[in-house]
Amino acid sequence: MADKGNDPFAVWQTVLGEMEKGFNAFANKAMASPEFSKTMNQASGATAGAQRQFGELMEKYLLSMNMPSRAQMVDMAARMQGIEAQLSEIKALLQARNSAGGGTAGPAAPPRPPRTKRPPEPSGEQK
């Protein structure tokens, strides 16, 4: 097999890696300037503003179409979240009850291993 210096495919990989490093270093240097921060943040601010205006417009449009608004969907999501949380609590309570041996609803939780493990001796095998 050819050594890496003479292998065009290995050379391609190396060139690609070097190009990546070079481009990243160049871009990082440019991005470290205050001018970059100023321009980037101005652009982000404008995008966020446009996004908000678009959101408000959509809400009015949905209302005129007699469709649920975003706020109503968020309210529904909050109610769903409340139901999910309550279900999780009920499930946890049932599991706790079963593992304590007092329950009959559903299968019992698998037994937990004893908390007796010790670290292996320095020269010993990991258990």
Next chain:
Amino acid sequence: MNAAAALDLASIPERIQQEVQRAIQRSIKGVEYFSSSGPTLGVTPKDVLSARGTMNLYHYRPLADEVYRVPILIVMATTNRGYILDMVPGQSFIEFLLRRGYDVYMLDWTAPRPEEKSLRMEDYVLDFVPHCVRLVQEDSGETDLSVIGYCFGGVLSLLYGSIFHDGPMKNLICFTTPIDFRKMELFSNFSDRRYFDVDGLVDSVGNVPPEMILSSFEMLRPGSRAVSQVQLWDNIWNDEYVKSYRMFDRWATDTLPLAGDYFRAITKDLMWDNKLFNGTMSVGGHTCDLAGIKVPILHAVAEHDHIVPYDAARHLIPMVGSADKEEVILKGGHVSVVAGANAIKRLWPKLDSWLGGRST
């Protein structure tokens, strides 16, 4: 030199044949790539102990006949999903810990809902983390626990530990955790207080969208995404490479939004005022003095971390008050140090040897 040149000439037909075969394989595998989903991630069996909006607490089912007395609570970074630590069997940090006899819990995050935009740093440090600690205590029946925090999960763990320094945290392990936020130079420049209107942004969008978080990460290495796609095409004949690419790419692009007020606090307190490093950080009126942390602590940092450079992370060990403290610098980047082939060889065994003796 002549002999080497002759050897190269002799190998050219073989090399060309290999490349032709790979080109054919690329076409076949390329079609497969676009017509199939990647490997299923995060499959280690677990139970959800608590789910409250953006917060989830999992308990992983034990895989050993006996476990260490002290359970582990992993606190995941709020920007990313916890399955980076549970990729696929054989490449899962969680599975590794379970097989080594640890009882593992994870505080993981889902996207905060619009109504959770008002979650503050106080909610994370004084509610979510302590709530999960209590549940781990109840579920395991043990008072003590070890905490592992990854990246910003490490910051949350430190803030928690500096406030609740009388317990029950017995050991603390931080992975790639920033302390001096000025040394995250590009992030620091992106959020320059003269130009970055964090209040305007949060008031406009509520939760900070994941695209914005992802672009800020990708801007740290702007050429890498394009190059990684070229490399993927080069290696698409290689199933292992493709599997690994898909796992990490899926995780990296599965970025979470950040709750608006929480993002506001991170920007103002950490990025602008560098309060954790300066010792002026407080959460909900509680002073967060790292010197108050006295438990055994291990900080694992990556040699080539472009997100949390070593200069940003190196102050942790000198600043904590623990007598038993250690920093390890491992080869790898911000992600590869905790997951992937490098982590299997380096970080995981180191963590096991450090934590085992402290978990009884």
